[in-house]
Amino acid sequence: MNILHEFEYFKPKSKKEALELVKSKGSSAKVLAGGTDLIIQMKEKMIKTDAIIDISDLEELKGIKCEEGKGAEILACTKLVDIEFNADLKKKYPALTYAVSQLGSNQVRVMATMGGNCCHSSPAAETPAPLSALGAKVVLASLEGERELAIEDFIHGNRKNALKEGEILYKFILPEPVKKSACRYGHIGLRNAMEIDCANMAVNVELEEDKATIKNVKLVMGSVSIKPLVSEAVPKVLVGKKLTDELIATTGEAAQSEAKPISDVRASAEYRKDVIGALARRLVKEAYEAAKEA
Amino acid sequence: MKKQIIKLDINNQIYEVMVSPTDLLVDVIRKQIGLTGTKKGCGQGDCGACTVLIDGKAQLSCLMLAIASEGKKITTIEGIANQETGELHPLQQSFLDHGAVQCGFCSPGMILSSKALIDENPQPTEEEIKHALEGNLCRCTGYVLILEAVESYVEALSKGEV
Ligand SMILES: Cc1cc2nc3c(=O)[nH]c(=O)nc-3n(C[C@H](O)[C@H](O)[C@H](O)COP(=O)(O)OP(=O)(O)OC[C@H]3O[C@@H](n4cnc5c(N)ncnc54)[C@H](O)[C@@H]3O)c2cc1C
Ligand code: FES
Ligand code: FES
Numbered sequence: 001m002n003i004l005h006e007f008e009y010f011k012p013k014s015k016k017e018a019l020e021l022v023k024s025k026g027s028s029a030k031v032l033a034g035g036t037d038l039i040i041q042m043k044e045k046m047i048k049t050d051a052i053i054d055i056s057d058l059e060e061l062k063g064i065k066c067e068e069g070k071g072a073e074i075l076a077c078t079k080l081v082d083i084e085f086n087a088d089l090k091k092k093y094p095a096l097t098y099a100v101s102q103l104g105s106n107q108v109r110v111m112a113t114m115g116g117n118c119c120h121s122s123p124a125a126e127t128p129a130p131l132s133a134l135g136a137k138v139v140l141a142s143l144e145g146e147r148e149l150a151i152e153d154f155i156h157g158n159r160k161n162a163l164k165e166g167e168i169l170y171k172f173i174l175p176e177p178v179k180k181s182a183c184r185y186g187h188i189g190l191r192n193a194m195e196i197d198c199a200n201m202a203v204n205v206e207l208e209e210d211k212a213t214i215k216n217v218k219l220v221m222g223s224v225s226i227k228p229l230v231s232e233a234v235p236k237v238l239v240g241k242k243l244t245d246e247l248i249a250t251t252g253e254a255a256q257s258e259a260k261p262i263s264d265v266r267a268s269a270e271y272r273k274d275v276i277g278a279l280a281r282r283l284v285k286e287a288y289e290a291a292k293e294a
Numbered sequence: 295m296k297k298q299i300i301k302l303d304i305n306n307q308i309y310e311v312m313v314s315p316t317d318l319l320v321d322v323i324r325k326q327i328g329l330t331g332t333k334k335g336c337g338q339g340d341c342g343a344c345t346v347l348i349d350g351k352a353q354l355s356c357l358m359l360a361i362a363s364e365g366k367k368i369t370t371i372e373g374i375a376n377q378e379t380g381e382l383h384p385l386q387q388s389f390l391d392h393g394a395v396q397c398g399f400c401s402p403g404m405i406l407s408s409k410a411l412i413d414e415n416p417q418p419t420e421e422e423i424k425h426a427l428e429g430n431l432c433r434c435t436g437y438v439l440i441l442e443a444v445e446s447y448v449e450a451l452s453k454g455e456v
Pocket of ligand 2: 342
């Protein structure tokens with residue numbers, strides 16, 4: 001099983017050269033970033049590819065810009081450890097750096113990238129839910145130019161996404177968090193580390209000037225549908241209200257009513273629904289309390 | 295399959311090896327170069343037995359193409375002892391002193407993951423050590439002793455004893 005199907009290996013020296021290769025090789029090639037999904041899929045013969053285009057060492061695709069008042073930009077091939085331990089990101093987007101710190105193991109995070117996590121487009125992935133709750137966009141690049149998409153429009157689910165032939169994911173753009181807002185992430189798996197989430201969730205709460213009334217809330221669930229699911233019911237429950245224990249309970253039920261989890265080796269659909277309720281209750285409360293201080 | 299010669303920098307020595315693009319670093323290190331301290335367990339990124347340091351960071355050689363590691367500094371467990379005297383690295387010695395080695399299959403990975411952490415953060419907390427070792431499984435389950443071995447090395451380091 002550990003024998004890979006034959007392929008040609010290309011290591012472009014610039015983003016432009018990478019884009020030329022991605023275009024000329026088309027669907028016969030796969031881009032390699034950290035390889036932590038790709039190599040496993042190749043080993044398991046889930047995919048066969050005639051060519052690998054290794055973009056893992058392209059400095060033009062790596063880096064984090066996170067300045068006061070200006071949101072952040074994270075290039076696609078930035079290693080997850082560099083996101084996890086970036087002090088500016090940690091301060092401004094703790095939900096994202098926490099989610100990243102929960103992905104795989106240290107070795108996996110040293111190798112893997114956020115671009116790879118989103119392009120793999122697995123329903124259980126760690127970073128799409130917090131990225132979506134934070135209002136992140138992706139920039140896709142090709143020889144023809146660039147286009148921008150909201151993260152939830154990029155991921156179509158079950159390993160499918162909006163990338164067209166000749167395109168790569170170039171970077172993530174995160175808006176500056178609005179005042180009196182806070183985002184929190186949580187996940188439930190079978191053990192502490194290295195598990196694949198049986199459900200995950202990110203919640204972003206924004207308060208009115210009175211620091212009590214909810215102005216906006218975005219709740220995004222992972223692992224309960226083929227793609228990250230943005231709740232429509234939860235904002236209806238919470239917007240314009242002050243958080244009470246009763247509302248917290250209703251929030252849990254609202255999130256549960258929308259989740260469409262499956263049963264698989266990791267958990268039954270029923271258990272996943274319970275977990276969604278528990279995560280929603282906990283995270284809404286945590287984000288609400290944090291937003292008061294923000 | 296088209297093979298080509300690549301140069302790998304392993305433990306400060308340059309090895310010229312003939313590889314095909316599909317060859318994984320773990321197999322080249324073990325079978326072609328003959329450094330069998332690096333272990334292959336799951337081959338899936340789960341166990342950490344195949345951990346090596348690449349440019350100082352702990353990475354999984356079972357998920358790394360050999361050809362993609364050309365031009366990087368690779369350190370295996372054989373490379374951390376004193377190359378002249380053969381004396382063990384004090385972190386290795388600490389594992390022995392604390393009985394943190396049972397069958398030994400996980401030890402090279404455990405030691406290299408710990409070393410990568412401490413090289414970057416010489417005073418890690420217990421939580422930080424656990425977080426850094428999450429990806430190294432020990433089937434003999436000597437986790438407590440392993441943690442003690444790492445903590446004792448950290449302490450010796452802070453006192454300037456090693
Ligand atoms: C032991 C282990 C544990 C794991 N645990 C978790 C976990 O807890 N949570 C989780 O979410 N994931 C987990 N993963 C999965 C994986 O590590 C992540 O999804 C990772 O972020 C993938 O990034 P990568 O850079 O390695 O991607 P790669 O494997 O290099 O690429 C993945 C896919 O995306 C494509 N791609 C990558 N970058 C780009 C780009 N810039 N443009 C276009 N296409 C691109 C590739 O062609 C490929 O199809 C785990 C993996 C392992 C081996
Ligand atoms: S052999 Fe590489 S992680 Fe198990
Ligand atoms: S000592 Fe046997 S696996 Fe750890």
